Amino acid sequence: MRYLSLFLVILVNCTGCLTQLTQNLAPGGEFVNYASAENGATAVASGSSGDRNASTVINGITDSKGWDKGEGWAMTFNREHMRSGMMRYESRMTRKEQRGGAWVEVRLPEPKRVNRMVVYTVDSNKYPASKFGIYEGNFQVWDKDNWKTIAKVKNGKVEYLTTTAGRTEAKGRILLRFQPILTNMARVMVFRSNDRKVIDKTYSSTIEENTARIVEIEITGYDTFDPNTQASKSQEEDELDNLLKQ
Template sequence: MGLRRSVCWLAGLLAVAVAAAQGIGCAALAGSGAAYVDYAHADDGARVITSGNDGLHTDAGLINGVTDPALWNQGEGWQVSWERQRLKQGWVSSGYEDRISKGAAWAEVRFDRPRRVNRVVIHGMNTKAVPFDPYKEGALQVRRPADLPGMWTTVGRIENRKAIVPGRGTSEVSPTTTFRFNTTEVEAVRFVVYEMAGARKSEQQSIARRYQTNTIALLEIEVTGTETMDPVAAAPAAIDNAPDAAAILIDDLRGPGLEAPTAQGDPPTASRSPAAGSAVGDGAPAFKLVTLSGDALDSADYRGKVVLLNFWATWCAPCVREIPDLIRLGNDMAEQGVAVLGISVDTTGPAQVGTFVRRHGMDYPVAIADHATRAMYGGIPSIPTTFIIDADGVITHKIVGSAPADNYGMFRRHLEAALAN
C-alpha cells in the first residue's frame, strides 16, 4: 500500500489536521465541502515524465499527493536546473517546441485513460532554505485524445510572473499557482517553464548568444475535474492501516516505468526488454557513432556493462565542471563493469572539440552527436543531460543539470544502484 491516491479538498478542521499530519497536500475549495479526484497521482494510474532532475528530487515526487515542504530534505518534490540561450538582440522565440529546444524545464503528467479536467495547481517550494522563485515565462498545455502525436494545446500561459488563462483572467504566480479553464477531456498535462524570475547569468557566453541558468523547485502537480470522491473513501485511513516503513520506501524509490527494488529473499526478476525511449524505464536507444580518435562507438559493444552516457558541449559551464568527476568515475569504477561515454552536441566540428577533449584530459570515449541520436534521446533540450543505463540496456536514471556540491557522489550512487539491478 502506498501513499493515498488522491489529493483531498475536505471541509472541517479535523480532516485537514489529520491530512497535514500525514504530509498529504489538502486545499479547501472556498465555499465548498466537495472533494475532487486528483488525477495526477501514481496510485490512480498516472505517470510523470520530466525534462530531468537534480538526482535528489526526482520525477516521482510530483505525483504522490505530498505537499509538505518539511519533507524536501528527505527527497520529496522535484528540482532541476537548466541553461537558456538568448540572442544578443533578444530571446529566441517562435513556436513552443522551438522555445523548449532553447532551454526549458517541463513536467508532463500522463493519465491511464482520458480525463475531464478543468483545474491544475502547481505547488512550488517556499521555505526559508528554499524560497519560492516566481515563474517568469511558461505555459500550461494539454494533449487531447484527437490531437496528433506531439501536438499540445495551450490552455494557460505565464508572462512576466502572471498566470493568464484566456477568458478567465490574470493572477500573479505564487507558491500555489492555480490555472482554471473550461472542462476539457485530456490524455496528458504539461507544465513548461522557460525562465525563472531569479535566473542568473551563466558563466559561459559567446559573441552571438547569452546564456542564463535557471532552477525550479516543485512539490506537487495537482489535476482535478468534476469527478467527486466518495466522502468515506476520501477520509484519512486509520493508523492501523498505514503502510510499513519498508513499503513506503519502495514506493518512494520506484520511478516511472521502473520495477520496485527486489526485496531480500525474493527470486530475481527476468531480464527486461522494454521499448526504446529516453525516459526512465525505457530501453536505451541504440546508436553508432565515431569517436574523436576515429574509433567506432557502438552502443551494442557496451551491453552487459553499466553505462554513464553524458550529453555535453564545450561551451556549457556546468558540463565542463562535471568533466573531472566523469574522468574519476571512469577510472574508479571500470573494474566493476562501468563505462563512461561522452556525446558532444557542439556544432563547431571534431577538430575544435578534439582540442578541448585533449586539453581537459578526457580519457573516456567521446563522439559528436548526429541528429538521429539526439532525437532518439529526447532531443537533448538542456545540457548536461546524463543517462545511467544498466547492464540490460534499460535507462535507470536521467539527470539534467549538475549538482556542483557533489557530482561524483551523485553519479556514483546512481551507478551503484544500476549495478545492483
C-alpha cells in the same frame, strides 16, 4: 405533447450532467485528483537534478517542508536568451522549446474530462516562490493530438489564456481553470526561473542557468463541491471565481 418531449430531453441531459459531475467527487465531497499515483497516474520529465525524480509530483505532498530531504522534482538547465532586437527566423514556440527548458508531465491511466489544474512550486520561508519559483513557462494539457497551452507565466505573472481572468502573481500554489477537456496528459514547462543567473554572453544572446522546481501537480474534473464541504473552497479560488465573472 411537443413541450413535454422537449422537457423530457432536457431532464435526461441534466441527469447525465449531474451524474458526470458527481463522478468527479470523492465520497466526502472533495475533488478527485486524477494526477495521483494512488489513482494510477505516472510522471515523466525531461530530466532531473540529483535524486529529485518526477514521481514525487504525484505523491500527494503539496507543501515544501521536505524539500531539503528530496521532496519535489527539480532540473537545472541552461537557456539561451536573445538580446533585444536580435531574433532568429524561427516560430515562437520553436524558440521557446529549443533554446533550453525543463518539463514534467503527468500521465493518467485513461482519458478524463478535466477543467482544473493546480501546480505547486517550491515555496517556504527558506525557499520562497518569489525567489525560486517560475519566471517564465507554460501549463499545457493534451487535447486530441496536440498540446494545448491553458496558461503561461511571463515575467513572474500567470496569464490565463482560456479564460478572462487576466494575470496574477505566480505564487507557490498556481490554480488554473479552463473549459473541460478530455485528456490523459498534462505538463508544466519551465523556461526561466526566478533565481536564473547569466553564465555566458555573446554579441546576440546571453546564456542563463535556471532551475525548475515543482512540488506537486493536481488535475481534477468539474468544479463541483458537495454542499456539506463548500466551506473547504480556498480564498484563492474565490478570488479567481470573481475574476472569471468579470
